[in-house]
Amino acid sequence: MGIPLRYSLRNLRTRKLTTVLTSGGMALVVFVFAAVQMLDTGLRATLVATGQPDNILVTRRAAGTEISSAVERAQAAIIEAQPEIASGEDGQRLVSKETVVLITLPKRGTGVATNVTTRGIGPAGLELRPQLRVLEGRMFRFGSSEIIVGQSLSRRFNGASVGQRMRFGGREWTVTGIFAAGGSAFDSEVWGDADQLMQAFRRQAYSSVVARLTEAGALDTLAQRLEGDPRLTLDIKREREFFEEQSRLMSNFISYLGMTLSVIFSVGAMIGAMITMYSAVANRVAEIGTLRALGFRRASVLWAFLFESVLLGAVGGVVGIGLASLMQLVQISTLNWQSFSELAFRFTLTPRIVFSSFAFALLMGVLGGFLPAVRAARLNIIDALRAI
Amino acid sequence: MHLIKLIFRNALRHKLRTGLTMLGLVVAILSFGLLQTVVDAWYAGAEGAAPNRLITRNAVSLMVPLPVHYRDKIRSVDGVQAVAAANWFAGVYQDPKNFFPQFAVEPAYFAMFPEYRIPDAQFRAFTRDRKGALVGRKLAQTYGFRIGDMVPIKGTIFPGTWTFVVRGIYDGADAKTDTSQFFFHWDYLNETVKSRTPILANKIGIFIVQIADVDRAAEISEEIDALFKNSPAETLTETEKAFQIGFVKQTEAILIAVRLVSFLVIFIILAVMANTMAMTARERLGEYATLKALGFGGGFLAAMIFGESLAIALTGSLVGVVCTFPVAAWFAAQMGTLFPVFEVSRETVMLQSACAVAVGAAAALLPARRAIRVRIVDGLRAIG
Numbered sequence: 001m002g003i004p005l006r007y008s009l010r011n012l013r014t015r016k017l018t019t020v021l022t023s024g025g026m027a028l029v030v031f032v033f034a035a036v037q038m039l040d041t042g043l044r045a046t047l048v049a050t051g052q053p054d055n056i057l058v059t060r061r062a063a064g065t066e067i068s069s070a071v072e073r074a075q076a077a078i079i080e081a082q083p084e085i086a087s088g089e090d091g092q093r094l095v096s097k098e099t100v101v102l103i104t105l106p107k108r109g110t111g112v113a114t115n116v117t118t119r120g121i122g123p124a125g126l127e128l129r130p131q132l133r134v135l136e137g138r139m140f141r142f143g144s145s146e147i148i149v150g151q152s153l154s155r156r157f158n159g160a161s162v163g164q165r166m167r168f169g170g171r172e173w174t175v176t177g178i179f180a181a182g183g184s185a186f187d188s189e190v191w192g193d194a195d196q197l198m199q200a201f202r203r204q205a206y207s208s209v210v211a212r213l214t215e216a217g218a219l220d221t222l223a224q225r226l227e228g229d230p231r232l233t234l235d236i237k238r239e240r241e242f243f244e245e246q247s248r249l250m251s252n253f254i255s256y257l258g259m260t261l262s263v264i265f266s267v268g269a270m271i272g273a274m275i276t277m278y279s280a281v282a283n284r285v286a287e288i289g290t291l292r293a294l295g296f297r298r299a300s301v302l303w304a305f306l307f308e309s310v311l312l313g314a315v316g317g318v319v320g321i322g323l324a325s326l327m328q329l330v331q332i333s334t335l336n337w338q339s340f341s342e343l344a345f346r347f348t349l350t351p352r353i354v355f356s357s358f359a360f361a362l363l364m365g366v367l368g369g370f371l372p373a374v375r376a377a378r379l380n381i382i383d384a385l386r387a388i
Numbered sequence: 389m390h391l392i393k394l395i396f397r398n399a400l401r402h403k404l405r406t407g408l409t410m411l412g413l414v415v416a417i418l419s420f421g422l423l424q425t426v427v428d429a430w431y432a433g434a435e436g437a438a439p440n441r442l443i444t445r446n447a448v449s450l451m452v453p454l455p456v457h458y459r460d461k462i463r464s465v466d467g468v469q470a471v472a473a474a475n476w477f478a479g480v481y482q483d484p485k486n487f488f489p490q491f492a493v494e495p496a497y498f499a500m501f502p503e504y505r506i507p508d509a510q511f512r513a514f515t516r517d518r519k520g521a522l523v524g525r526k527l528a529q530t531y532g533f534r535i536g537d538m539v540p541i542k543g544t545i546f547p548g549t550w551t552f553v554v555r556g557i558y559d560g561a562d563a564k565t566d567t568s569q570f571f572f573h574w575d576y577l578n579e580t581v582k583s584r585t586p587i588l589a590n591k592i593g594i595f596i597v598q599i600a601d602v603d604r605a606a607e608i609s610e611e612i613d614a615l616f617k618n619s620p621a622e623t624l625t626e627t628e629k630a631f632q633i634g635f636v637k638q639t640e641a642i643l644i645a646v647r648l649v650s651f652l653v654i655f656i657i658l659a660v661m662a663n664t665m666a667m668t669a670r671e672r673l674g675e676y677a678t679l680k681a682l683g684f685g686g687g688f689l690a691a692m693i694f695g696e697s698l699a700i701a702l703t704g705s706l707v708g709v710v711c712t713f714p715v716a717a718w719f720a721a722q723m724g725t726l727f728p729v730f731e732v733s734r735e736t737v738m739l740q741s742a743c744a745v746a747v748g749a750a751a752a753l754l755p756a757r758r759a760i761r762v763r764i765v766d767g768l769r770a771i772g
Contacts, residue, residue: 017666017754025659028652039645060547067451068478068545070587102449104624112637115449168448170620201452202620204587233547249484257646264419265653271412272660275405279667332645335638340451342638 003291003300008308011280022276023316025269026364030320032265034357035327036258038347040251042332046345047247050184051240054216055128058209061233065246065339066100067117070205075232082225084218085211088127094212096125099194101201102341103168105157116153117341118168119186120194128210131184137162137177142193148177150187152344156333166190169200185243188333188344210239246338266364269316273368277309281376288376289384302377309369310362317361324357325349391688395695402668406700409664413704413747414711416657417740421712422719423650424736427643430636432729436564437628441500442597442605444612445631447622450476453591454621456578461615462595467608469600472497473574475593479541479550481531488527488725490541490570492577498522500598503561510535510556518576520555524567528557530724539570546581546588568725597625654743661751665697669755676759677767686760693759694752701748709740 012019051057058079063069071079079085080095088094099120104113123142126132140146147166154160165172173192181187194206213219223236237245281288288301324347333344399406444462446452456473463471474497477490495515498504506514506522514520523533533539537554552572560567582589599608609625616623626634636643669676676689712732720730762770 015670018663021659021663021666025656025663028656028659032649032652062480062542062544062547064484064544070585102451104447104449110637112640113634114638115451170618170622201448261419261423261649261653264415265656267415268412268653268656268660271408271415272656272663275408275660275664276667278404278408279402279671283671332641334641337639 003296003304005307008304008311011284011308012311015280018276018279019312019315022272023312023319025272026313026316026361027319027323029262029265029269029364030317030357030361031323032258033262033360034321034324034349034353035347036254036262037353037356038324038327038349039332039345040254040258041350041353042345042348043251043254043343044244044247045348046183046343047185047243048240049131049182050186050243051238052129052131052212053238053240054213055239056211056213056219056222056236057239057242058211058234058236059207059242061235063235066098066207067102067340069100069207071097071207071209071234072205075234076206076209078229078232079209079211079226079234082222084213084222086214088124092124094124094128096122096128096210097194097206098122098125098208098210099198099201099203100207101169101197101203103190105160105166108156108158114157115335115341116157116190117185117188117339118147118190118192118197120192120197122194125191125194125210128212129181129186131182132179132186133181134177134179137175140176140192143196144193145171145173145196146176147173147190147192148179149175149191150189151178151180152187152331152333153189153342154178156344160190169197171200183346185246185339185343188342246336249338250336262360266360270364270368273309273312273365274372276312277305277369277372278375280308281305281372284376285379285384285387288379289381289387292379292381293385298377301379302373305373305376306366306369309373310365313361313363313365313368314358316364317358320361321354321357391691391695394692395699398668398672398692399696399699405664405667409661409700410704410707412657412660413701413744414708416653417705417708417744418711418715419653420650420743421709421732421736421740422716423646423653424739425712425716425730425732426727427646427650428733428736429727429730430639430643431633432564432727432731433566434629434632434636436503436566436729437632438501438503439602439605439627439629440599441628442599442609442612442625443628443631444595444597444623444625445593447613447624450593452621453593454595454623456590456592458592458616458621458623459595462597462612465608465611465615467599467601467604468597468612470496470500470598472500472596473592473594474596475574475577475591477541477546477572477577478544479546480544481539481541486531488530488568488570490572492574493571494574497571497596500596503565504558504567505561506556506558514555517553517555518573519551519553521552521570521572522556522558523554523571524569524728525557525559526567526728527570527725528554530568533557546577547585548580550580563731564729566728568728596628654747658747658750661697661701661747662754664700665693665751665755668696669693669758673759673762673767673770676762677764677770680762680764680767689759690752690756693756694749697752697755698745698748701744701751705740705744705747708744709737712736712740 059069076097086094101118102115103118105116140148149160159166164175327347336343472494475492479490533554540551542549612625716732
């Protein structure tokens with residue numbers, strides 16, 4: 001027969017301060033554990049949302065990023081003529097030849113000079129990115145010095161509101177609109193006409209070419225044909241995969257650092273649980289003796305103490321996840337090392353993270369309480385009853 | 389004297405509990421120190437900057453190049469001693485994971501960075517070999533580069549695979565010098581690019597400008613930028629330190645997060661330590677009452693509790709601080725060139741010690757208050 005669960009619960013209630021301190025330490029560890037995963041998930045979600053599944057993105061071979069890439073006009077024309085590229089309603093090919101330039105803008109408030117991606121698009125550029133909506137103002141006109149800015153960028157930088165002007169590339173550019181792009185990396189970008197930007201920055205080559213495939217499966221045949229073409233030294237990828245790769249370095253950094261920290265910190269919290277449980281056992285030797293004398297078995301005593309410790313972990317887990325869920329209100333913006341430009345993303349809480357964080361909390365409870373529970377279970381009845 | 393004796397006896401009464409608390413402190417203080425050092429390592433580039441060096445780059449952004457002929461115009465500015473061009477190469481050695489900075493530089497570059505110590509014979513061999521490369525000691529150790537080795541690097545900005553021959557290995561003047569860099573000839577880069585991808589030729593990433601008078605840095609910077617005002621490629625000139633800090637600032641969000649997290653571990657250990665002291669005080673309430681009955685005052689009890697808490701906190705932290713150095717050295721070796729400079733600073737050790745004192749004192753607060761307030765009758769009646 002088992003010892004009632006109420007026994008363990010009541011023990012925690014009697015020593016409130018100890019319970020609060022022990023689960024408080026665990027809560028902080030769970031907070032770190034969850035927050036790091038939320039950050040990583042948010043970063044990846046932002047970059048995955050940037051790519052459309054049936055779009056391809058062409059860059060120079062081994063360039064890896066759009067800013068270090070260059071696609072010459074002739075090469076871009078060859079891509080445009082491929083049969084696997086879909087056509088729009090007007091019969092024009094769904095191809096956007098784009099130019100990507102990094103410009104430096106001062107951040108609102110701090111004035112820190114920050115790299116911002118400026119993307120020049122072709123006429124089909126918007127149709128290729130259906131996630132993009134103009135929230136305020138209007139779309140820029142092709143052939144003019146007009147630009148639109150992403151909503152997270154508009155919030156964080158000076159001069160990025162509708163009607164204001166920005167100066168770069170030896171020209172004044174008028175902001176005509178602010179757009180939302182479904183929480184993707186585009187939200188941190190400035191968009192304008194590719195030809196205008198290329199003139200301003202005296203560029204002869206595009207940075208990348210984005211195109212829609214007639215069907216998603218056509219990529220392999222297209223890639224094979226283009227690879228064999230000696231005029232082209234280009235890499236062709238699905239747009240989604242391309243942007244996913246842009247998150248890899250940062251994502252690895254965050255998850256490695258986060259996991260290492262969580263594990264190290266959890267050692268501290270588990271030691272806390274161990275101290276608490278050892279003293280719980282030491283203070284209740286006579287009580288344990290009585291329980292044994294009443295007929296409860298060693299295993300029951302072990303479970304009762306282990307359960308008490310797991311409860312501590314559970315309280316810590318709930319509080320920690322609660323704290324971490326508040327982090328969803330925070331938006332973080334930092335330089336993405338791979339694209340070398342500013343990227344804004346949110347802490348994103350998923351059911352998976354809630355589950356794994358809670359499991360982590362329970363595990364801390366089990367590991368911290370196991371040795372003390374074993375000690376309680378191994379007490380000799382006679383000695384225990386004699387203890388004061 | 390009695391007080392100190394009592395403190396030590398008390399601390400050792402529950403050997404397991406004290407031992408575990410100290411172990412927790414060691415882990416916490418150690419990880420706190422490492423995290424602080426990681427943040428410091430980020431700022432290391434700015435720390436190593438010399439005040440007599442300016443950096444001129446394109447005003448649009450670092451990724452937009454400048455024409456090569458700017459060099460002579462910059463040199464003509466009054467107060468400028470020397471100018472050297474440098475291009476960020478951004479190549480990949482075997483795997484993108486193996487990150488280390490590569491720069492194509494002009495020979496004049498090395499005279500401006502006296503902190504890179506290169507044996508004369510090796511430097512001559514480097515200047516004579518068009519495909520020669522100079523590598524830092526740390527980089528050489530990480531990848532086992534030796535003089536005469538061929539190093540193939542795949543270009544991301546400059547297409548193709550480039551093979552360099554290691555001609556020299558430089559050491560740093562002190563521990564703060566970055567010895568994880570890879571230098572080769574700008575001329576070699578430019579000539580090859582001319583034939584392979586002409587649109588990238590005759591372009592410079594940054595100019596390093598050496599000035600004679602440090603106090604005129606701001607004035608000279610303005611003068612250089614004025615030269616190219618309203619030209620197709622306007623420049624931005626700033627001190628090397630400002631340039632380096634500009635990099636760090638952009639990743640500041642991550643640095644702030646790491647700093648915050650490093651303080652969280654202190655709070656975690658504070659909770660553990662406070663718990664230990666609270667349990668101790670609860671168990672000894674009867675003894676406190678006895679001491680009071682014997683005529684000892686609240687101050688004596690408080691001193692006893694604070695003393696015990698501080699003794700445990702400081703002993704644990706001392707071990708933690710001492711462990712920080714070998715662990716940091718091990719960590720730096722594992723990270724290789726990712727953190728060019730990884731040194732535990734004096735400030736870090738001071739912060740660690742301050743945290744230890746704060747944790748020890750804060751943990752004793754509640755128990756001490758309870759011991760002072762407890763009435764003798766209640767205390768004697770209490771059971772742990």
